[in-house]
Amino acid sequence: MRRLEPIESRRLAEHWASEIARHATRPWKIMEVCGGQTQAIVKFGLDQLLPPEIELLHGPGCPVCVTPLEMVDRALAIAQVPGVIFCSFGDMLRVPGTDGDLLRLKAEGADVRVLYSPLDALTIARQNPGRRVVFFAIGFETTAPANAMAIHQARQRGLSNFSALCSHVLAPPAMLAILQDPEQRVQAFLGPGHVCSVMGLSEYEPIAAQFSVPIVVTGFEPLDLLEGVCLAVRHLEAGRSGVDNQYARVVQARGNPASQALLEQVFEVCDRKWRGIGLLPNSGLRLRDEYRAHDALSVFDVGEITTEEPAECISGQVLRGLKKPTECPAFGLRCTPESPLGATMVSSEGACAAYHAYGRRSVPAARLARGAEGFSP
């Protein structure tokens, strides 16, 4: 894939923005499902390019954000067990549990390691046969296949010192929960592009049909998102529902059957608590019984942790598109990325963290464009 020169990007962005404006005859509310999409929208200022009719609602698809506090507390408990090497994607290290985060444990001497691939944890397990290696397996259907592969290989190779702390979540049940909410405002979705690259489109057809919404599976580059919005607006204006695929360069209708087979083999669907949202039926993946020996929840005695979220936090409403981060009285004051009250402020893909990082606080919209005066390319 060729990367566009900035001048081309800007021209194409203007093209999509004017197409959206040309088609939009009345107000529409469109939710982007993924945290990565939310981050790109705020980072590139895409919403500023849209006509006033179009409101983007930020969805629940931030894997770090929705990992329940109990699971973070379990991770902290396991990482403190003497002899444990606790491995995680970097994003999870800063997520505060009830008492501290993994970064602090690392500073205090716990062996916490940041990995880019769960398979690296197997190498660590092989190199350290006398120690227990635990991988924090979180995320949507996107990260689940690689984690499943690691767990499957551990079983095949008899790496008895490797286990995974699994907290996987699934995208479609969260979209269903949003649509079933009587207060909900979503009229169309930008669907989760990377999730669909694994799972395909078939799970989304019944949702689109039942609730008469267009779902446009969309990528993560700024131009992907603008094109996705344009497609959604055209479907909305024409009164069409159904599943469309903006991200066809990555997403095939049937997804990735090899990954799906691996997920089926290693995981089973379970109810899962989502941080900020609560328990959603059939919304998670847990290890099948055959893999119990590699399930950190069985290997370590950390099953009974329950925790409460701060009452002031409105992240549940933010994750369902009911409120914007800036509508929270604690935003930027009592709740910051350094000291987050809840889910959506903890990860860079969370809507509150993105708003905070990119200065969506007190800057009046009229001032936004001022810096550009006298400096056009």
Add this chain to the structure above:
Amino acid sequence: MSAACPVPVGRYSQIVLGHGSGGRLSQELLEQVFLPAFSGATLAALEDQAFLSVPSERGARLAFTTDSFVVSPLFFPGGDIGRLSVCGTVNDLCVGGAVAHSLSAAFVLEEGLPIADLKTIVASMAATCREAGVEIVTGDTKVVDRGKADGVFITTSGLGVVPPGRALSISNARVGDALLVSGPIGDHGVAILSVREGIDFETSLLSDCAPLTSLTRAMLEIGANIHCMRDPTRGGLSSVLHDIARHSRVGVWIDEARVPVRAEVRAASDMLGLDPLYIACEGRLVAAIAAEDAERVLATVRAHPLGQGAALIGKVVAEQPGVVRMRSRVGGERVVPLLSGEQLPRIC
């Protein structure tokens, strides 16, 4: 180990604790590794201190800086800890408008470090010193137990002279100034990551690690109104822009489409979830230049081998003092936040 320990350095291919004893092994390490590489007369005198003459020109000032280097790995595409330790300190002097002339170098060596590696590092320092027109005039070596360091840590300090009338300062940027960056950003950080994380790129990306001596000299010689310069090391371009905004009490506005970033750096950043704005450079500078002189300085920088990829990326504005704003590559605007936490540890 006593000072009388009679084992010659030649017997060892690795650093042992005795090399830090202050005794014969230390002396032999000095004579066989350091002195042949750093051949200046001041160091060769082997006094406990370097004697330097003080600039006598009225209004001239001394510039003095220090930096520690703990980069991992010690050798990386386009450089090594030795080259880095000279460039880092020399560049801190250069961007202040100083003519760098003398460095100190202090080494913390880990027991077990191959002496061949140390020789390579020291030779690289010597070569970089020649390139930068500076001399290492004093130094020190300590050895710590295996596991208490990571190969070698180097601290360099540097002295330079600022000619009379030159007053570059991070608090001197003025509203209307143009902002220049001397080349593509993020090369150093991504080159380090590529070896550390075993990530292969289609082309081999090299660190931009280089002394800025001749580039800053060329920029300052043309009589342009340059208000401040800084090299974007840890924290990358973003940290320098924030420093300018905070210390000069101005707003900073940049256009993402004009910030030079190599395709490899962009690809690696996308893959690893990093932002090139925060990735370290070791041979670049950012300058705030009076608008009327900006094109002239840009032409000078582009004519220099280290500045071929230079660009004017934005300007200093009156609105929102202390805030860095950016027009994104598709046209929307946002705040550029200050880096929170550590993006890439042990990058220099």
